[in-house]
Amino acid sequence: MNAHPIVGDQARPASRERRARGLLGALLAGLVVITVLGLLTTLHELMHVATARLLGIPAVLLSPTSAGVSDQVAATFAPWRLAVAAGVAPLVSTALGLAAWALLLGARPMARAVRAPLTWIAIVGVPYLGAQLVISGSPVRAGGSAGDAAVVAGFLGLSRPMDALVVLVGLVWFPVSALLLAPALRVGPRESASWPRLSDVRLAATRWRRVAGGIAALAAAGFGLFGVASVAAGGGSPLPMLRAVILSGVAAALLTPWRHPVADRAWRTWVGPGLIGLGALFVFGTVANNDYAYFIYLVGSPLLMASLFATGGRAAAPQSPPGNGPSADGHSASVASKVC
Numbered sequence: 575m576n577a578h579p580i581v582g583d584q585a586r587p588a589s590r591e592r593r594a595r596g597l598l599g600a601l602l603a604g605l606v607v608i609t610v611l612g613l614l615t616t617l618h619e620l621m622h623v624a625t626a627r628l629l630g631i632p633a634v635l636l637s638p639t640s641a642g643v644s645d646q647v648a649a650t651f652a653p654w655r656l657a658v659a660a661g662v663a664p665l666v667s668t669a670l671g672l673a674a675w676a677l678l679l680g681a682r683p684m685a686r687a688v689r690a691p692l693t694w695i696a697i698v699g700v701p702y703l704g705a706q707l708v709i710s711g712s713p714v715r716a717g718g719s720a721g722d723a724a725v726v727a728g729f730l731g732l733s734r735p736m737d738a739l740v741v742l743v744g745l746v747w748f749p750v751s752a753l754l755l756a757p758a759l760r761v762g763p764r765e766s767a768s769w770p771r772l773s774d775v776r777l778a779a780t781r782w783r784r785v786a787g788g789i790a791a792l793a794a795a796g797f798g799l800f801g802v803a804s805v806a807a808g809g810g811s812p813l814p815m816l817r818a819v820i821l822s823g824v825a826a827a828l829l830t831p832w833r834h835p836v837a838d839r840a841w842r843t844w845v846g847p848g849l850i851g852l853g854a855l856f857v858f859g860t861v862a863n864n865d866y867a868y869f870i871y872l873v874g875s876p877l878l879m880a881s882l883f884a885t886g887g888r889a890a891a892p893q894s895p896p897g898n899g900p901s902a903d904g905h906s907a908s909v910a911s912k913v914c
């Protein structure tokens with residue numbers, strides 16, 4: 575059994591060193607993820623406090639991921655004040671994410687020191703609206719308090735079908751946000767920030783992964799529709815929606831061809847560091863019982879989907895002379911490993 579000639583012995587020390595450097599880089603990038611997510615979440619909670627106080631409600635930070643007043647105190651204030659205090663913060667979070675995303679797509683090239691945190695703001699902020707809308711139909715969250723959008727929906731007195739429609743929009747927003755994020759993840763010298771075409775998206779070559787990924791995608795859709803139907807019927811559990819979001823991430827992880835040059839770079843630059851940072855926050859959120867535990871699903875799943883969609887974008891204008899192999903992103907992994 576001979577080793578493949580391209581991966582000969584002389585290539586090993588260099589690749590080991592590259593891997594060690596890659597791991598250190600991923601850990602540092604994971605810290606960037608934690609910092610950006612921590613700052614955005616704190617800003618979000620402080621927006622709740624500031625808006626509430628402007629309206630005369632003595633809100634305070636209740637935990638790293640919640641702000642407000644006790645239910646007894648809340649009951650003494652007009653519902654519109656509570657709805658405004660709950661609604662402004664998610665709007666600001668979403669606007670920040672979309673603004674970062676627009677900057678990323680509009681201003682290229684951009685210094686890496688600016689682009690990386692900006693991309694993380696977009697990765698966290700763009701799908702955020704989906705997370706809020708998904709819980710709008712549920713009066714009580716796992717932690718016992720009402721979600722921002724649920725307070726607003728309660729004030730607006732939405733009918734059950736309207737509640738279900740809002741939840742459906744929230745669920746659909748996750749793949750839509752992944753499509754929006756896909757061009758922002760394409761940072762390689764041969765990758766243009768072009769819109770991905772779904773027909774061009776590459777899938778994992780292994781058959782079992784395609785089958786398992788397809789099953790996970792179908793199960794995600796099933797849980798999503800079941801969740802929407804239960805909200806329409808008056809049930810308020812956000813669990814089916816959470817399962818739908820988690821399964822969509824599992825499906826994307828299985829279906830993405832991680833050796834494809836675009837997916838490989840997305841993994842090393844965004845997904846790997848993202849999972850390190852989100853994993854650390856998951857542990858913190860679980861131990862300290864706060865909402866940081868949910869970001870691994872709410873940010874991780876759309877990030878994985880965005881990596882899959884990013885393979886459907888076109889290559890940048892060729893810089894090398896023609897006849898140097900295929901110019902599209904579809905070149906084989908062996909070509910890519912030499913290029914990257």
Ligand SMILES: [Zn+2]
Nearest residue numbers: 618663664722
């Ligand atoms: Zn909030």
